[in-house]
Structures are given as C-alpha cells and as structure tokens.
Amino acid sequence: MDKLDTLRQHLATITDLEAAVALLGWDQHTYMPRGGLEARVRQITTLQGLIHERLASAELHELLGDLETRAHALDPQDARLLVVTRRDVDQARRLPTELVTRKSEATGRALDSWMVNRPRGDFAAWRPHLEEVFAIVKDEAEALGYAEEPYDALLDRYEPGMGTRQLRAVFNELREGLVPFRQQVLEVAHRVDDQVLCQHFDGQKQWELGMRMLREMGFDFAHGRQDRSPHPFTTSFGLPDVRITTRIHEDDFRAGLFGTLHEGGHGLYEQNFHPAYDRSTLAQGSSLGIHESQSRLWENLVGRSRPFWDRWFGDVKELFPDQLKGVAFQSFFAAINRVRPSLIRVEADELSYNLHIFVRFELELRLLSGELAVADLPEAWDALMESTLGVRPPSPVDGCMQDMHWADASVGYFPTYALGNLYGVQIFNRAKREMPDLDESIASGRMLPLKHWLTERIYRPARSVDPGELLRQVTGEALSPQPWLAYVREKYSELYGLD
Amino acid sequence: MDKLDTLRQHLATITDLEAAVALLGWDQHTYMPRGGLEARVRQITTLQGLIHERLASAELHELLGDLETRAHALDPQDARLLVVTRRDVDQARRLPTELVTRKSEATGRALDSWMVNRPRGDFAAWRPHLEEVFAIVKDEAEALGYAEEPYDALLDRYEPGMGTRQLRAVFNELREGLVPFRQQVLEVAHRVDDQVLCQHFDGQKQWELGMRMLREMGFDFAHGRQDRSPHPFTTSFGLPDVRITTRIHEDDFRAGLFGTLHEGGHGLYEQNFHPAYDRSTLAQGSSLGIHESQSRLWENLVGRSRPFWDRWFGDVKELFPDQLKGVAFQSFFAAINRVRPSLIRVEADELSYNLHIFVRFELELRLLSGELAVADLPEAWDALMESTLGVRPPSPVDGCMQDMHWADASVGYFPTYALGNLYGVQIFNRAKREMPDLDESIASGRMLPLKHWLTERIYRPARSVDPGELLRQVTGEALSPQPWLAYVREKYSELYGLD
Numbered sequence: 001m002d003k004l005d006t007l008r009q010h011l012a013t014i015t016d017l018e019a020a021v022a023l024l025g026w027d028q029h030t031y032m033p034r035g036g037l038e039a040r041v042r043q044i045t046t047l048q049g050l051i052h053e054r055l056a057s058a059e060l061h062e063l064l065g066d067l068e069t070r071a072h073a074l075d076p077q078d079a080r081l082l083v084v085t086r087r088d089v090d091q092a093r094r095l096p097t098e099l100v101t102r103k104s105e106a107t108g109r110a111l112d113s114w115m116v117n118r119p120r121g122d123f124a125a126w127r128p129h130l131e132e133v134f135a136i137v138k139d140e141a142e143a144l145g146y147a148e149e150p151y152d153a154l155l156d157r158y159e160p161g162m163g164t165r166q167l168r169a170v171f172n173e174l175r176e177g178l179v180p181f182r183q184q185v186l187e188v189a190h191r192v193d194d195q196v197l198c199q200h201f202d203g204q205k206q207w208e209l210g211m212r213m214l215r216e217m218g219f220d221f222a223h224g225r226q227d228r229s230p231h232p233f234t235t236s237f238g239l240p241d242v243r244i245t246t247r248i249h250e251d252d253f254r255a256g257l258f259g260t261l262h263e264g265g266h267g268l269y270e271q272n273f274h275p276a277y278d279r280s281t282l283a284q285g286s287s288l289g290i291h292e293s294q295s296r297l298w299e300n301l302v303g304r305s306r307p308f309w310d311r312w313f314g315d316v317k318e319l320f321p322d323q324l325k326g327v328a329f330q331s332f333f334a335a336i337n338r339v340r341p342s343l344i345r346v347e348a349d350e351l352s353y354n355l356h357i358f359v360r361f362e363l364e365l366r367l368l369s370g371e372l373a374v375a376d377l378p379e380a381w382d383a384l385m386e387s388t389l390g391v392r393p394p395s396p397v398d399g400c401m402q403d404m405h406w407a408d409a410s411v412g413y414f415p416t417y418a419l420g421n422l423y424g425v426q427i428f429n430r431a432k433r434e435m436p437d438l439d440e441s442i443a444s445g446r447m448l449p450l451k452h453w454l455t456e457r458i459y460r461p462a463r464s465v466d467p468g469e470l471l472r473q474v475t476g477e478a479l480s481p482q483p484w485l486a487y488v489r490e491k492y493s494e495l496y497g498l499d
Numbered sequence: 500m501d502k503l504d505t506l507r508q509h510l511a512t513i514t515d516l517e518a519a520v521a522l523l524g525w526d527q528h529t530y531m532p533r534g535g536l537e538a539r540v541r542q543i544t545t546l547q548g549l550i551h552e553r554l555a556s557a558e559l560h561e562l563l564g565d566l567e568t569r570a571h572a573l574d575p576q577d578a579r580l581l582v583v584t585r586r587d588v589d590q591a592r593r594l595p596t597e598l599v600t601r602k603s604e605a606t607g608r609a610l611d612s613w614m615v616n617r618p619r620g621d622f623a624a625w626r627p628h629l630e631e632v633f634a635i636v637k638d639e640a641e642a643l644g645y646a647e648e649p650y651d652a653l654l655d656r657y658e659p660g661m662g663t664r665q666l667r668a669v670f671n672e673l674r675e676g677l678v679p680f681r682q683q684v685l686e687v688a689h690r691v692d693d694q695v696l697c698q699h700f701d702g703q704k705q706w707e708l709g710m711r712m713l714r715e716m717g718f719d720f721a722h723g724r725q726d727r728s729p730h731p732f733t734t735s736f737g738l739p740d741v742r743i744t745t746r747i748h749e750d751d752f753r754a755g756l757f758g759t760l761h762e763g764g765h766g767l768y769e770q771n772f773h774p775a776y777d778r779s780t781l782a783q784g785s786s787l788g789i790h791e792s793q794s795r796l797w798e799n800l801v802g803r804s805r806p807f808w809d810r811w812f813g814d815v816k817e818l819f820p821d822q823l824k825g826v827a828f829q830s831f832f833a834a835i836n837r838v839r840p841s842l843i844r845v846e847a848d849e850l851s852y853n854l855h856i857f858v859r860f861e862l863e864l865r866l867l868s869g870e871l872a873v874a875d876l877p878e879a880w881d882a883l884m885e886s887t888l889g890v891r892p893p894s895p896v897d898g899c900m901q902d903m904h905w906a907d908a909s910v911g912y913f914p915t916y917a918l919g920n921l922y923g924v925q926i927f928n929r930a931k932r933e934m935p936d937l938d939e940s941i942a943s944g945r946m947l948p949l950k951h952w953l954t955e956r957i958y959r960p961a962r963s964v965d966p967g968e969l970l971r972q973v974t975g976e977a978l979s980p981q982p983w984l985a986y987v988r989e990k991y992s993e994l995y996g997l998d
Contacts, residue, residue: 016545019538020519023526031530035722036740039518039777043736046515050549223534237542241535278538 003067004078010063011085012279014054019237021047026243029229041108045101052100055092064089077276080464085281091157094143099136103409106132110407121397123378130406131374134367137411141368150368154412158288159419161468164365167415171358174418174481181489182351185339186390188496194335199323203248203256209319210246210260213312217264217298218451219244220271231404232259234266234295239278242270254336255347258299265298266291268451272459286458287467288413292420293427294458300350300421301428301487302450307443309333334495341391343398350421351488352389357418359384360403364411423471425484427458430475502566503577509562510584511778513553518736520546525742528728540607544600551599554591563588576775579963584780590656593642598635602908605631609906620896622877629905630873633866636910640867649867653911657787658918660967663864666914670857673917673980680988681850684838685889687995693834698822702747702755708818709745709759712811716797717950718743718763719770730903731758733765733794738777741769753835754846757798764797765790767950771958785957786966787912791919792926793957799849799920800927800986801949806942808832833994840890842897849920850987851888856917858883859902863910922970924983926957929974 024044032040054060064086071079110129117125141150144157151164214226229245236242244263248256269285277283285291302308313332317324324332342348345356362384366372372380381400386392393399405413431453432438441449457474471479493499523543531539553559563585570578609628616624640649643656650663713725728744735741743762747755768784776782784790801807812831816823823831838848844855861883865871871879880899885891892898904912930952931937940948956973970978992998 012541013545013549016542017549019542020523020546023522024519027522027526031724031726033720033722033724033740035719036736039737039739042511042778043515043518046512047519050512050516220534221532223532225530225532227530237535238538240538241532279541 003063004074007060007063007067007081007085008280010054010060011281014051015238015279015281015283017047017051017054021051022235022237026235029231029233030227030245037112041105041112045104045108048104049097049101052092052095052097055089056095056097060089061093077282077464081280081282084463087160088281091144094145095140096143099139099143103133103136103140106136107407107409110409111404114401114404114407118397118401121395121401123396123401126401126407127374130377133407133409134374134411137409138368140409151365151412154368155415156412158413158416160287160466162287162289162419167361167419170422170479170481171361171415171418174354174422174485175358177481177485178351178354178488181485181492182339182355184498185351185492185496186341188498189338189340191496192334192338193331194338196324196327196332197253197335198251200250201253201320201323203250205319206248206250206253206256209316210257212315213257214244214260214264214267216445217261217268217447219264219267223271224267226260226263232263234263234270236270239271239273239275239283242267258303261303262295262299265295268298268454269294269459272455273462274460274464277462277464282463284463286461286463286465286470288416289419289423290458290467290470292417293423294420294454296417296420297424297428297454301424302442302447304337304350305439305442306333307439309336310443311445337491337495339492339496341389343385343391343393344402346402351492354418354421355388357414359388360414361418363400364414368411419479422479422481422484423467425487426471426475426477426480427454429483429487502562503573506559506562506566506580506584507779509553509559510780513550514737514778514780514782516546516550516553520550521734521736525734528730528732529726529744536611540604540611544603544607547603548596548600551591551594551596554588555594555596559588560592576781576963580779580781583962586659587780590643593644594639595642598638598642602632602635602639605635606906606908609908610903613900613903613906617896617900620894620900622895622900625900625906626873629876632906632908633873633910636908637867639908650864650911653867654914655911657912657915659786659965661786661788661918666860666918669921669978669980670860670914670917673853673921673984674857676980676984677850677853677987680984680991681838681854683997684850684991684995685840687997688837688839690995691833691837692830693837695823695826695831696752696834697750699749700752700819700822702749704818705747705749705752705755708815709756711814712756713759713763713766715944716760716763716767716946718766722770723766725759725762731762733762733769735769738770738772738774738782741766757802760802761794761798764794767797767953768793768958771954772961773959773963776961776963781962783962785960785962785964785969787915788918788922789957789966789969791916792922793919793953795916795919796923796927796953800923801941801946803836803849804938804941805832806938808835809942810944836990836994838991838995840888842884842890842892843901845901850991853917853920854887856913858887859913860917862899863913867910918978921978921980921983922966924986925970925974925976925979926953928982928986 021044024040024047028037028040064082067074067082068086071082074082106129110126110133113126113129117123137154138150141153144153146152147163149164155162155164155167211226215221223240224242224244227243227245228247230247232244232246234242234244244260244267246256246259246263269291273283309329309332313329317327337349339349339351342352345353348356359381363372363377363380366380367374367377377400378396382392385399405411431450435441435449435453438450441447458470461470465473468479471477520543523539523546527536527539563581566573566581567585570581573581605628609625609632612625612628616622636653637649640652643652645651646662648663654661654663654666710725714720722739723741723743726742726744727746729746731743731745733741733743743759743766745755745758745762768790772782808828808831812828816826836848838850841847841851844852847855858880862871862876862879865879866873866876876899877895881891884898904910930949934940934948934952937949940946957969960969964972967978970976
C-alpha cells in the first residue's frame with residue numbers, strides 16, 4: 001500500500017515546515033532581538049504560504065481521494081489519518097492563497113502594533129490593524145462556510161463538532177449557576193486576604209521552584225525546555241521537542257508559578273502523543289478545548305488544590321522564609337485561591353475566569369455580525385465588563401487590549417478556554433473515581449500516577465478521537481457545566497465559610 | 500521590468516527558507532534539548548531539499564536566462580545579482596536532489612556521532628559516518644565539475660575564483676617564510692609565561708566583559724545577540740537579525756574572549772551588508788576567506804594588539820583584581836600572545852594557526868584523491884602534526900576528531916581560514932595607511948572609525964564583488980603572504996626579543 005507511504009511523506013514535509021514556523025515563532029517571543037521582527041514576520045508568512053500551497057495542492061487532494069475509496073480496507077488508525085487530513089485539506093482548499101498570505105502579513109503587523117501600543121493603551125493606533133484583521137476573519141468565515149452562522153466556521157477550526165448554538169446553550173447554563181454563587185462569595189470576599197503573596201519573591205528562586213514542579217509532574221527535559229517570555233505559551237517542533245514558557249513577577253508569586261503549571265499541562269499533552277503519530281496530522285490535541293482542559297487541570301485542579309499544597313507548602317516556606325514567616329497553611333492556601341473582581345483574564349481566579357470568556361465570546365459575535373464596529377470596541381468592552389464582572393477598566397491596557405488573540409486573527413478561540421475548564425473537571429472527576437487515593441498520592445509528591453492515567457486516556461490518543469467522543473470514552477458523559485459548578489461550589493463554600 | 504521583480508520574489512522565498520534553516524541550526528547548537536536532535540536533522544533535511552528544488556527549478560533557470568539576454572540594459576547591481584544567482588543556480592542544477600538529501604541526512608548523522616564520540620575519542624565509531632560523508636563529497640566534486648582537479652570544485656564554492664594550484668603556491672610561499680621564523684620563536688618560548696591566564700575567572704564576569712567589547716566594536720544588539728554554545732559560530736536570519744555565540748572556560752580567560760571578538764567580526768560583516776541586498780543572493784560575504792579576514796582582523800589584529808590592551812587592561816584588572824594583582828601590562832600582553840606548539844586549531848596562537856590549516860589541506864587532498872583512506876586518517880593526522888607543528892596528539896579527541904567541518908561535509912573550507920589571515924593583514928594595513936591615528940583611536944576606546952571604514956570598503960559591498968577584485972579595490976594589491984609574514988615578524992620579534 002505505497003500510496004499511504006506517499007501520503008505520509010507529504011504530511012511529513014508539511015509538519016517539518018510547520019515545525020520551522022513554530023520555531024520562528026518561539027524564537028520571536030523568547031530570544032529574538034527587537035529589530036528582527038519585520039524580517040521574522042516575512043519569513044513566517046513565506047513558510048505559511050508554502051504550507052498552504054502544499055495542503056491545498058491538487059496532488060494531495062487526489063492522493064487522499066484515491067485512498068478514501070479504499071478506507072474500509074485500512075486499519076482504524078490509518079482510516080482516521082485520512083479523516084483528519086481530509087478535514088485540513090478541505091479547509092485549506094477553501095481558503096485562497098491570497099487570503100492566507102494577507103492574513104499572515106496583517107496579523108504580523110497587528111501583533112507588532114499590539115506589542116508597541118498596548119503598554120501605552122493606545123487603541124487608536126492599534127485600531128486600523130485590528131479592523132484589517134476582523135475584515136480578514138469575516139472573509140475567512142465566508143470562505144470556510146457554515147451551517148447556521150459565520151461563527152460556526154471559526155469555532156469549528158478549534159473545536160471540531162461544536163456549533164455556536166450548542167456553545168451558547170452550555171454557556172447560558174454555566175452562567176446561570178455561576179453568577180449568583182460568585183456574588184455570594186464576593187459578599188464575603190474580605191474573609192480572605194492575599195497580601196502575603198504580594199511581597200518581593202526573588203525571580204531566580206521562583207524559577208527553580210517551577211522547574212522542580214515540572215520535574216515532579218513528569219515533564220521530560222530531555223525532550224523539552226522552559227524559557228521566559230512576556231506571555232506564556234507552549235509550542236512544539238514534534239513530539240521530541242516541546243517548549244513551554246512562563247514569565248516571572250517578583251512582586252506576585254502567582255504569575256510565574258501558575259503560568260508554569262498551566263503550560264506544563266499543555267506540554268505534557270504534546271510530549272505524550274502516540275509516537276506513531278509524529279510528523280502527521282494526528283500529532284495534535286483532540287481540540288483546543290481538550291488541550292486547555294489539560295493546562296487548566298494541572299494549573300487549577302491540581303495546582304490550586306489542598307493536596308498539592310500539602311506537598312509544596314513546606315518547600316515554599318523553606319525557599320522564602322522571610323516572606324512566609326508565621327503564615328499558616330490555611331491562610332496561604334486561601335490566598336492562592338482568593339476570589340476578586342478582576343480586569344485581566346490570565347490573572348483571574350477560577351470563579352471569574354469563565355466570565356472573562358463570556359465577554360469575549362459576546363463581543364466576537366457582535367463584531368462578526370457587524371452589529372459592533374471595531375472603533376466602538378473599547379466602549380462595548382468596558383460596558384460588558386461592568387455588567388458581567390462588576391469592574392470597569394481604567395484604560396484599554398487592562399481592557400480590550402489585554403489579549404493578543406484578536407491581533408492574531410484567533411477569533412473563536414477564547415470559548416475553548418471555558419470549555420477546557422468544564423472538560424477538565426469532568427476528566428479529573430473520572431481520574432479520582434478510578435484512582436481513589438489520588439489526593440493522597442499528590443499530597444505525598446507522587447504526580448506521576450495522574451500523568452500516566454492522563455497519558456493513556458487523553459495524551460496518547462491525541463487527535464485520533466474528536467473531543468465529544470473522547471469525553472464520552474473517558475468519562476461516560478457528554479459535555480456539561482454541572483460538574484464544574486459542583487466543583488467550585490464545594491471548594492469555594494469551604495474556603496469562604498459558606499454553608 | 501517586472502521579470503526582475505519576479506526574480507527577486509523567487510530569491511526572497513529561498514532566503515526565507517534559508518533563514519528558517521539557519522534558525523533550526525542556531526537553536527540546535529544553543530537551546531535545543533538533546534532528545535530533539537533526530538527530528539531536527541529531518542527538519543533541516545526537508546527544508547534544504549525544498550531550497551534545492553527551488554534553486555534548481557526550470558522556472559528559475561529560464562527566468563534567469565531571459566533576464567541575462569537583457570543584462571546590458573540593467574544597472575550594475577542588478578547585473579551583478581544575475582551573475583551570482585546564476586552561479587548558485589548552476590551549482591544547484593549540477594547536484595541531483597538525491598545527492599542533496601543524502602548529504603543532509605549523512606551530515607546530520609555524522610555530526611551527531613561526532614558530538615557523542617569525540618569526547619571519548621572513539622574514531623572507530625565515527626569512522627563509518629565519515630566514510631559516508633567523504634564518499635558524498637567525492638560525488639559532489641564530480642557533479643560540480645572542475646578544471647584541473649576535484650578539489651577545485653569544492654574550493655570554488657567557498658572562495659570563488661581561487662584554484663587549488665594557486666592555493667598551493669600561496670601556501671608554499673607562506674610556509675617558507677613562516678616555519679623558520681616560528682622555529683626561532685619557539686627556541687626562546689620560555690621568555691613568555693602565560694600561567695596568569697590559567698587561573699579561575701568567573702564565567703559571568705567574562706561574559707559581561709565580552710558584551711562590553713562587542714558594544715564598543717559597534718555590534719548592534721537591536722539586530723543581533725550573543726549566546727553560548729559548545730562551539731562558537733555566527734549565523735544570520737537576514738541583516739536585521741545576526742546571532743553570534745561563544746563558549747566560556749572558567750580556567751582560561753582566552754577561549755571566551757577571543758571567541759567573542761572572532762564571531763563579533765563575522766557578526767559586524769553580516770549586520771552591515773548593503774540593506775538593498777537583504778533577501779537576495781547578494782546578502783552574503785564576498786567569500787569565506789573575506790569573511791574570515793573580518794573575524795581574524797577583530798580577533799587578532801585588533802584584539803591581540805597593544806592599542807586594544809592599552810584600552811582594556813585596566814578594565815580587566817578591575818574586573819579580576821585578585822587574579823591580576825601585581826601583573827604588569829607587558830607580561831599580560833605577552834601572555835595573550837604566547838606562542839606554543841599546540842594540538843587544537845581554535846586555540847592556536849597566530850604563528851601556529853596556519854600550520855594547522857596546512858595539515859588539513861594536505862589531508863583533504865589525499866582523502867579526495869583516494870591516496871588516503873578514512874580508516875587511516877588518525878595515523879596520517881598524527882604524523883603530519885608531528886612533522887608540521889612538532890606535536891603528536893595523544894588521542895583523536897585532540898587530533899583528527901577536533902573539528903566538526905568534515906562531519907558537515909565542509910571540505911575545501913579550512914583553507915579559507917588561512918586566506919582570511921592573509922587578506923586580513925592586507926586590509927588592516929590599508930586601514931592604517933588611510934587612518935594614521937587608528938592605533939591611538941583604538942587605544943582610547945574608539946573602535947567605531949575602524950568599523951565605519953570596514954563597513955564602507957568590505958561590509959556593504961557584500962557579495963557584489965568577488966574576493967580577488969575586492970582586495971584589489973580596497974588595497975591595490977593582489978593576494979600575497981608577504982604582508983602577513985612581515986606583520987608576524989615585527990610583532991613576535993619584539994615580543995620575544997629577537998633582533
């Protein structure tokens with residue numbers, strides 16, 4: 001069956017080009033000198049154009065068509081390879097090369113402008129770039145096609161099988177349970193104080209602490225590394241080389257630490273795909289929502305849990321004896337989990353995080369439908385933040401300019417963060433059921449059993465199973481916000497002394 | 500004239516792919532986790548295959564042919580672009596894609612094996628890889644074609660216009676003047692002691708000293724950076740992003756420092772090509788010999804000179820007060836320039852360095868002609884080292900396994916190092932003639948006048964002038980070993996008190 005080998009060779013070339021693009025991006029955000037940006041954007045644009053050309057080529061299309069007629073005779077993994085490759089090929093063939101190039105250039109410029117103008121909150125300077133990007137996103141949605149509304153086309157790229165209508169229903173159910181409970185907690189917010197975390201914590205010591213945690217989680221440093229970057233991210237140049245980044249704030253312990261655990265979760269997923277999938281379209285997460293479930297699981301369900309801090313509190317006290325002198329476990333643990341109305345998504349507590357997503361989802365829908373113009377975004381953002389989270393940004397710095405996603409044309413991406421929270425609890429609940437001593441295990445510093453369980457259930461299958469089906473396979477359940485709501489109700493009722 | 504634009508677009512795509520290959524290589528030698536190597540070699544192989552495909556394409560060939568018929572109507576820079584592009588295209592078209600891929604894979608394996616086996620001096624384990632590489636190099640020479648002997652084909656890739664016959668004549672003349680003088684110096688070698696340099700020097704302080712020197716040389720950190728790697732190198736992802744590396748030895752001050760100055764010289768060249776040449780075949784050094792003249796000029800003619808240390812000795816003393824307590828300028832300066840029989844090329848003094856090149860040149864010729872088998876290399880190396888430099892390596896670690904060039908199939912490359920020494924002195928002599936106060940300027944910390952002079956004469960023209968012609972333009976002379984011989988005779992006679 002040498003046509004299958006030919007297909008594999010095609011995909012290997014494409015994934016090698018993708019690895020080069022990923023490295024160009026990694027370097028851009030870690031070590032690249034500032035003056036290299038313009039050239040870098042061009043280089044990435046060129047390579048993305050070549051990738052698109054190959055994915056959309058008649059040759060690959062025909063090869064795939066030929067193999068599809070014989071799919072029934074293939075083993076299930078090979079048949080699945082055809083399915084996901086067809087998905088990628090069809091998507092590529094619907095996008096004209098001109099649009100792909102235009103997008104790469106426009107996002108390069110918009111990201112550059114964002115980096116320059118965000119610190120000074122200059123939305124007016126960023127606006128033309130963002131307008132260009134949203135125009136492109138609309139063109140993309142039309143080119144890709146959709147069943148009910150343009151947003152379906154965008155969402156489907158990140159969360160296959162999920163429609164806007166279903167997403168709305170899930171978010172509404174989530175909101176209904178979340179908003180009143182969060183209100184209850186906020187009314188007694190004063191019961192928890194987190195000043196202890198806002199002292200000076202030496203950056204190098206924080207870094208070493210994060211590295212130790214990554215090692216205990218089972219992150220493989222022979223096949224990956226952690227670096228610093230202004231905005232944490234995970235990228236990979238194939239299974240054997242997965243890179244994560246974090247940033248360290250010396251005046252707040254949480255940023256670096258939870259950044260490390262979050263990206264560490266993404267990193268574990270990427271390092272543990274089935275090795276046979278390397279250099280193929282199967283070596284990806286099942287969806288962005290599932291990917292995010294793994295980062296949020298390690299960041300929150302493990303990293304903000306009592307057993308985890310039973311293990312680490314002593315070590316942290318030893319590392320920062322002055323800062324934590326006389327601080328009791330319970331106050332530290334509560335501080336780590338303090339709930340407060342927050343302006344910034346990436347710093348939001350668990351109860352506020354999903355609300356930040358609702359704001360973005362709502363705005364994306366309005367921008368896409370034309371109901372909202374980019375020019376009016378700051379005002380709409382601020383109003384929606386006030387009605388949803390009860391806070392109003394003093395400046396676009398901490399308002400609609402805080403994320404890089406829109407500059408990058410990643411519209412439809414934000415909802416996968418909230419989905420990740422929900423998936424994560426459903427998956428973690430199942431892990432607890434199958435490993436009744438999981439809490440004890442984590443409390444005694446053994447995180448590898450959890451890593452192994454996730455490897456078998458989630459990591460290895462990679463993109464060979466779609467998210468809905470994966471969730472059913474692992475948990476026996478369909479997606480639902482109720483397990484997540486039950487989790488936060490239990491955890492935060494206890495922390496805040498609610499009945 | 501839009502065919503010229505089409506050509507430029509072709510070359511831009513190719514140079515963007517080359518930038519990605521350069522980044523994949525840079526990362527491999529600086530930050531890549533060990534386990535990423537196999538995938539990295541495949542990625543580089545894939546991209547090099549795509550570059551070769553494009554360079555050798557009928558489309559580019561025909562486009563070029565069309566433009567060449569109208570070359571007389573073009574401005575000189577555009578006409579020159581056609582000339583050097585034709586050179587690259589013809590070379591690519593003579594090499595079958597199969598050979599290019601085979602070479603990339605074989606050199607990947609040979610470099611990997613070298614990294615593993617060099618530290619333990621296991622030549623037997625490395626041998627099959629080296630045999631494969633030399634077989635490929637022979638095939639390459641045949642495919643490329645040559646006027647008199649196969650080595651011509653290899654040399655011409657690095658030093659356009661230079662034939663093996665001319666190189667032999669230059670090297671013989673050089674040897675004739677060098678060997679007896681070096682012998683004279685070695686007889687009084689005891690007059691200079693360099694123990695002062697072999698104390699413990701804190702790595703971070705060494706690093707910062709090197710960074711300060713780079714800044715004074717005018718290396719632009721907005722468009723470049725320095726990192727650490729086991730073997731220093733310079734690479735570039737276009738003019739706006741030039742990367743150099745060095746390694747620090749805490750027990751010998753010289754390794755890091757002169758590594759920095761050497762690569763800094765390469766880096767200045769790469770950063771200062773004419774901006775209009777970016778993303779084209781003109782954005783390269785005139786030849787490797789000219790490139791090396793710039794690194795050796797900054798490393799030796801500046802960095803090992805009296806005016807340079809007039810400027811820096813005080814700073815170094817301040818940085819390392821314990822190590823340099825009571826050390827006089829003259830002993831320090833002599834130590835920096837101590838001549839001794841040496842096993843390792845990259846650590847060799849100025850009088851021994853070219854002899855290391857002669858050994859390699861001789862062995863390459865013998866290996867290529869088949870007179871010497873790879874299996875017999877260690878013995879031949881040791882014998883030639885003994886007769887040429889008067890030392891015999893105790894193990895292949897410090898013998899024929901010390902360089903990575905052969906594993907990388909870079910045969911014909913070593914001679915350009917010696918050529919660089921010769922070009923460097925001819926160019927530097929001219930600079931001194933045109934700037935009579937150059938010594939004073941360097942002694943008072945002003946290195947920018949030299950940088951500006953080199954920028955005008957050497958850096959900006961880049962590959963728009965071939966090396967022989969460039970040398971004539973800048974110095975009015977043809978290549979000759981006599982200026983270099985006069986330089987070392989004067990410098991080392993004084994240092995060693997010879998009359």
